Amino acid sequence: MSSESLKYDLPARPAPATSARGTEHARLIRESFALVEPKAEELAQYFYGALFVLAPDARDLFPVSMTIQRSRLLRALVYVVQMVDRPDELVTFLGQLGRDHRKFDVLTRHYDAVGTALVSALKRFLKDAWTPEVETAWTSAYGLISETMRKAAAAETGPAWWPATVLEHRKLSRDIALVRVRTEQLLPYRPGGYVSVEIPQRPRLWRYLSPATAPRDDGLVTFHVRSVPGGWVSRAIVNHARAGDVWRLGPPLGALSVLPAADQRPLLMIAGGTGITPLLSILDDLSRWKRNPPVHLFFGGRRPGDLYALDELRRLAVTSPWLTVTPVTEEGAVSGGDRGTLAAAVTQRGKWKKHNVLVSGSPSMIRATIAKLLAAGVDLERISYDPFTID
Numbered sequence: 001m002s003s004e005s006l007k008y009d010l011p012a013r014p015a016p017a018t019s020a021r022g023t024e025h026a027r028l029i030r031e032s033f034a035l036v037e038p039k040a041e042e043l044a045q046y047f048y049g050a051l052f053v054l055a056p057d058a059r060d061l062f063p064v065s066m067t068i069q070r071s072r073l074l075r076a077l078v079y080v081v082q083m084v085d086r087p088d089e090l091v092t093f094l095g096q097l098g099r100d101h102r103k104f105d106v107l108t109r110h111y112d113a114v115g116t117a118l119v120s121a122l123k124r125f126l127k128d129a130w131t132p133e134v135e136t137a138w139t140s141a142y143g144l145i146s147e148t149m150r151k152a153a154a155a156e157t158g159p160a161w162w163p164a165t166v167l168e169h170r171k172l173s174r175d176i177a178l179v180r181v182r183t184e185q186l187l188p189y190r191p192g193g194y195v196s197v198e199i200p201q202r203p204r205l206w207r208y209l210s211p212a213t214a215p216r217d218d219g220l221v222t223f224h225v226r227s228v229p230g231g232w233v234s235r236a237i238v239n240h241a242r243a244g245d246v247w248r249l250g251p252p253l254g255a256l257s258v259l260p261a262a263d264q265r266p267l268l269m270i271a272g273g274t275g276i277t278p279l280l281s282i283l284d285d286l287s288r289w290k291r292n293p294p295v296h297l298f299f300g301g302r303r304p305g306d307l308y309a310l311d312e313l314r315r316l317a318v319t320s321p322w323l324t325v326t327p328v329t330e331e332g333a334v335s336g337g338d339r340g341t342l343a344a345a346v347t348q349r350g351k352w353k354k355h356n357v358l359v360s361g362s363p364s365m366i367r368a369t370i371a372k373l374l375a376a377g378v379d380l381e382r383i384s385y386d387p388f389t390i391d
């Protein structure tokens, strides 16, 4: 269970309104979980064993081979429960998550079974450290979270998922493929958001993808997918997806957006690798507006070959005088580009205090970039990234 994949340690936003009890519960949850974290694998095994005894039908909701991602739900659960002292931020995310969970065919009673399994697993592994205070902290946090998810799911009248037919599949680079799909019913995502995707080659293994295009009336959605070494779904998409396949797309999620719509401050966009996709979607959207704020986009990769979307971005910049694109590579030069890390290149090129900032990429890239921006005096309130993406 690595903090890297869970993005625990992204910079915290200024403390939101929270109760003293919420803070105390969050502390107890974090401290008690730290005690069992070294045994996370066994805890997960016990948790799923208990869950499938309590609700045998829930087994069918999970992938056939549980070894592929045994701790995905448990990992996510623990991550979310630890955020209980940040209710303002959690509520939007949990609403989206609850609506999204309808795609798994989750029933109300499954929430109770998951809660009971979680508590019994923690109790078993925490032993004497499972005090009445710790129990109250976990049960009340889980109750709050599951209630918020359940309510949002119950209130949702839209589809649990959208069928999407693959129209085009082509390689953009050795390990990145563009996939264009069409949904019959429009998928109501926001530019910069993301959706979960299930492909016929990998049933029940849902993965998040960010559309690289803005929502449009013809139902077309374009994805860029990078094949991750050893990756179950990304490799199947890049190497085996083909026209005619029918994918399932979950309800839209995501908090990355151009900060206040009426705010015409200049925009600084910073993207690493396929982190460019939500920003491409926002640029696609911006290019349809009559008036745009000036946008400076830094697009970074280790080598020039990693900047797979650079030609497309440069074409867009030619027709969009409001857009400036700066490529950044760590090894090897790109014409008109900067050498070094994204964080260093961005802060060397300007002050950015007047800008709204969007950052998209790996957790480590987001962390490093935001740290540099904060040190350069940029206000955290002006920086947008998806704080709750759980992979």
Ligand SMILES: Cc1cc2nc3c(=O)[nH]c(=O)nc-3n(C[C@H](O)[C@H](O)[C@H](O)COP(=O)(O)OP(=O)(O)OC[C@H]3O[C@@H](n4cnc5c(N)ncnc54)[C@H](O)[C@@H]3O)c2cc1C
Pocket (backbone or CB within 6 Å): 005, 194, 207, 208, 209, 210, 211, 223, 224, 225, 226, 227, 228, 229, 230, 231, 232, 233, 234, 235, 274, 277, 386, 389, 390, 391
């Ligand atoms: C909000 C969000 C938006 C995303 N948008 C996109 C997108 O537009 N395009 C895209 O290609 N991907 C995107 N991803 C990543 C995607 O969801 C998958 O995690 C990724 O494709 C790997 O899935 P997999 O099944 O192939 O790998 P898995 O089988 O889940 O993992 C296999 C191995 O690869 C490692 N791994 C998992 N993800 C990565 C990674 N990103 N880099 C390096 N190693 C990894 C795992 O730790 C594991 O060891 C997004 C993720 C999030 C959270």
Ligand code: HEM
Pocket (backbone or CB within 6 Å): 058, 061, 062, 063, 069, 072, 073, 076, 077, 080, 097, 100, 101, 104, 106, 107, 110, 111, 112, 114, 145, 146, 149, 196, 204, 205, 206, 390
């Ligand atoms: C109430 C607290 C819950 C939280 C915070 C939560 C959160 C999450 C998150 C963040 C993920 C990973 C993202 C994803 O794959 O979409 C996930 C996956 C999943 N969740 Fe939940 N969930 C909760 C309850 C439940 C319940 C009650 C069920 C039903 C049994 C359930 C079933 C699943 C399944 C099947 C997956 C996919 C697992 C996999 O791919 O291995 N979840 N959950």
